[in-house]
Amino acid sequence: MADGTSSRCIALLLLLAMAARADSVVTDGLLPNGNFEEGPSKSELNGTMVTGRYSIPNWEISGFVEYIESGKTQEGMILAVPEGARAVRLGNDGTIRQRLSVTRKTYYSITFSAARTCAQAERLNVSAAPESGILPIQTLYTSSGWDSYSYAFKARHSTVWFTIHNPGVEEDPACGPLIDSVAIKTLHRPHRVKGNMLKNGDFEEGPYIFPNSPWGVLVPPMDEDVVSPLPGWMIMSDTKAVKYVDATHFAVPHGSYAVELVAGTECALVQEVSTLTDRTYKLSFSVGDAANGCNQPLVVKAYAARSSLEVTYVSQGMGGSKRAELEFAAVSNLTRVVFQSMNHYMKPDGTLCGPVVDDISLVSVHKHAARRLFM
Template sequence: MDAMKMQKVMRVVLVLFLSTCHAAFSITDGLLPNGNFEVGPKKEQLKGSVVTAQNAIPNWSVTGYVEYIKSGQKQGDMVLVVPEGAYAIRLGNEASIKQNVKLTKGLHYAITFSAARTCAQEEKLNVSVVPTNEKRDWGQIPIQTMYGSNGWESFSCGFVADFQDAQIVIHNPGVEEDPACGPLIDSVALKVLNPPRRTRANLLKNGNFEEGPYVFPNASWGVLIPPHIEDAHSPLIGWIVESLKAVKYIDSEHYSVPEGKRAIELVAGKESAIAQVVMTTVGRTYDLTFAVGDASNACEGSMMVEAFAGRDTVQVPYQSKGKGGFIRGKLRFKAVSTRTRVRFLSTYYTMKNDNSGSLCGPVIDDVKLLSVRYPRRAGAA
């Protein structure tokens, strides 16, 4: 092949590559294309750190005041830290990042992304999955409460796909005096959720919490699942977060987990609760069993998990040394309705002993509900 033909072939390949930079991708479990923003704008598409072209960041489009931040970049006396990789995005006043994706109608999905505050104390982010070029209501995620020790958190929200061609949008609705003042966004991932079924071995769905949002393998702070008032379709499939604060989804790679690879940490006292509604037979006796422990994350002290089912409740105390371990809890109850709400919360507020001021709490896992055929007695056991 001569040099002229080779140049033509290379031009065709380059055009094809560039034409796919903002195409829709189908993701089932992992980072979105350039989801960690490590591939950035060209120099001529930046004014300082401000992104000046809508499609400057490969695979993403931006609107509003968006900055491309390098780890270690200074903002006054503050050093901006990027925990994964070398680059992140900062969303200033009314700024958004967007990416087109291919979805399968009817499937359950979870979005996971990492974020950190930089200026305002009450920063919020709006997350939406919308048909391409259409508008839809936002799901709002508050990011002001600290649960991690380094300022970064991962958040998740769930949805059911109503359409195939969609756009994931993360938007900062805040308006500050400094237009650059806004949250940092790092990794963004998508995961297909497989709805678990109730079985003879467990009347609860996803009682071991194994089915949940994507957890970044290099992030050691878990994933926050916002309250159901913030999220119509829980990414912790089968469960409702029915509280004012989030719960934390943790993995065995970074935490102590009683059973399997995933568990839930109740990080905000009675403001951090999960529940599930299950079909029951009036007058029949049931046993609710579960594990209570700590995540081995410097969360020490007296803890208490309260479990509720119908009109009955039990309190399970746990003395944490912050180094892992768990005990078993049990509640025996008689159903008074055909639909029984099973609910867990943490009695106390607990903070880590690492001087970070971050909230933590007891871990629950391996939750099972079974009918008792020949009960000796009803009530708490």
């Protein structure tokens, strides 16, 4: 009797422990097996192709999914892995997904690394129901072949399925992007601080950046009703992105984070703000370079209402910034503040770069005549 009671108690404790683990809320950093270092057993591999739906610990797969070890070659191309020794490749209709325990009504960002292989127009469908988005990955922003991308969602329920899917169908079913290092971060909804009508004007709130990643995180284009990985801001483009950079690896004008405009006029950083048509406002911001070798004159154009200002920062590629101001008269009750890089810039290694913007503020100056100032 005692042994039976003891066994039941142990079983109950194990069930409670499992339930507690299932209900635990995700914390900032890598998802469980987010770097895919735990892989399938040899019996669950056909060459590099994963044969079992649950063969990769913590992940569920479907379609054509390969388990890749760093250094594998395909048609003379070396498939490098950015972190650790292993990654996955999503071939034709390949999907990986993981169930996450989250807090309802909370905003989250996902950061993951991806690299193109042999498909021509690679893109990824990323979703955390009901939100979903298409991330274009045709443009390469680093010399390593890998870029980190961000995606954001609002949790509608206490659990969500986070999914990365390759919708492509290639003649070679193995052609598709490599995926590695999937992490999550809780986003705090931005609020306006005293002396600034803009939200998150210093970009201190944004997607997760891997501690050892030297290339920042791309914030891709999004529809206006999609949750932004860069709270308060929208990225307006067809296929291009802006880069979220940190002070650990880049020169940042103010605080710990900034945005590098790496796509020229094909992409804009935008925020909408409530204004009054009988008032004049002053938009102040910093323009600089990220100390990443982008050593040329960098031009940013700022727009607000019917006013605009071009600011040139002559970069030596070593960091540094300057302040600029634009005064404008509001013409409606909603004004878009817009920043664009006016040219495409490249580093000596041929990768894209651009001006950094940071420390953006907007205040009412209670005047009626608009004028432009440059400092």
